[in-house]
Amino acid sequence: MITAEQNEYLCATGPGTPMGELMRRYWIPAMMSVELPEPDCPPVRVALLSERLIAIRDTSGRVGLMDEFCAHRGVSLWFGRNEENGLRCPYHGWKYDVTGQCIEVPSEPAASGFCQKIRLKSYPVVEKNGVVWAYMGPPEEQPPLPDFEWMRVPQSHIFLSKRWQESNYLQAMEGGIDSSHVSFLHRSDLNTDPLHKNTAGAKYARSTNTVFDILESPGGLLIGARRDADPGFHYWRVTQWMFPWYTLIPPYKGNAINGHAWVPMDDHNCMAWTMTFHPTRPLTDKEVEGMKAGAGVHADLIPGTFRPKANMDNDYLMDRAAQKAGRTYSGVKGIAIQDSSLQESMGPIADRTRENLVSTDNAIIMARMRLRKAAQAVQAGKKAPGLDSAAQNVRSASFILPAGGAFKEAALDAVRVREGEEPVAV
Known part of the structure; x- marks a missing residue:
């Protein structure tokens, strides 16, 4: 048997946990490519290591994996409109590209540069052999893609x-x-x-x-x-x-x-x-x-x-x-x-x-x-x-x-x- 503390150490994989930090050093099979079957298809919820994320395939076919929730007031972007190379929140129209960068805030003047200051947490993704792989760890520790x-x-x-x-x-x-x-x-x-x-x-x-x-x-x-x-x-x-x-x-x-x-x-x-x-x-x-x-x-x-x-x-x-x-x-x-x-x-x-x-x-x-x-x-x-x-x-x-x-x-x-x-x- 192991102790309750040892059990928690091995089982907890959220941000900041020892096992979670270990797992974030690997490329993770996040979803199947067929879950994003075509450009501008509906966004998909993705749960990984106790993080709630959203995945999209944009108009150009690029895949993005980012925080599920709009930076404005926390609306789930699963309800968003995937169109014109970005995901637009239906609540107030804030729009994000596949990197999580906010590219439009309709209520604010473009000249203010406000939207450039807003960026959702996002992770690098690569598609290979039907799998969308995500890397959730420190950028400087990113390893090569797996070779199974x-x-x-x-x-x-x-x-x-x-x-x-x-x-x-x-x-x-x-x-x-x-x-x-x-x-x-x-x-x-x-x-x-x-x-x-x-x-x-x-x-x-x-x-x-x-x-x-x-x-x-x-x-x-x-x-x-x-x-x-x-x-x-x-x-x-x-x-x-x-x-x-x-x-x-x-x-x-x-x-x-x-x-x-x-x-x-x-x-x-x-x-x-x-x-x-x-x-x-x-x-x-x-x-x-x-x-x-x-x-x-x-x-x-x-x-x-x-x-x-x-x-x-x-x-x-x-x-x-x-x-x-x-x-x-x-x-x-x-x-x-x-x-x-x-x-x-x-x-x-x-x-x-x-x-x-x-x-x-x-x-x-x-x-x-x-x-x-x-x-x-x-x-x-x-x-x-x-x-x-x-x-x-x-x-x-x-x-x-x-x-x-x-x-x-x-x-x-x-x-x-x-x-x-x-x-x-x-």
Whole structure:
């Protein structure tokens, strides 16, 4: 367990908090490009790290991300008119460009220069591979744009989704690095989900005898989970956790790689991004249609929103008959919703003072320690970890080793990005 003070340290990500300042040293996936589909489209509310922001695509196609509220009297600019290369407040007509600079105050003479003195807080943004990335930290600390493999594959090779999760980012992310729960919570889906079934890995992943071997990496942690395979052999699943909130899930033979980004909206909510990509082939129409409907680690969403159809308000469509019959282990349908239902059940912020951790929680313990040390390093004026391409340019993997085989050497080789080659998977 950790103390209440340590828990707050890790969970609070607003301006001025240690963890918030750490996270502001990274480029953040703020929104999907399709949320701003065309010039002068409606503005979009964006919640990031306990800040309320507004995003626009102006007449020239440029994207801006700025404070949601007009500098005049605090009206939400979500109600604004996006027109003629700027967002105009409908209350008194104050207008802002994509940098947050006020460019017109109709009530004041242009010669007074008043509007030049008014500027909303805004953040640099870059669009790449369907994502609008934002940097919210000190300008002098701005790093290069991330270089994850999924950012470089052709659009035909990747499917992106995101869903609103009603919990703190940390308990969501900890679920992403906890490989042991797969044998229980997701065991039924390993036989039925179209992106998992009929693979040897899905068969072996049902084993509940899980032993961990964890390696520190420049970008975070390389987490090996060992299960029994055929006699004399072990099945290894290697999950990547990368600063500050990314996970890569071990792939199954012939299938794509899945990853997550657990991005805090505020201390009680996060946006769970899911990236499914294949390095060497386009995703099939069947795969894409399945993911849109909630297959794999994606979720079926309420149309026009990022909230899952199965959510806390309807008890995640719990089916006790299916649970009792074994059609689903937990009674909740879908891998993503099985995870979110239990993570949200902990409350908006899990009370970690009541935990009783065991050996299968070692990756979670190590990730907490690394996050805390990284935040302390930033407070001391040092660089945040995992910002360079070498730390980010890795894969997850799964493989078979003889009992007693050298895990470290096999894992470090398996997670290397080999351009033009399929993932190492069982």
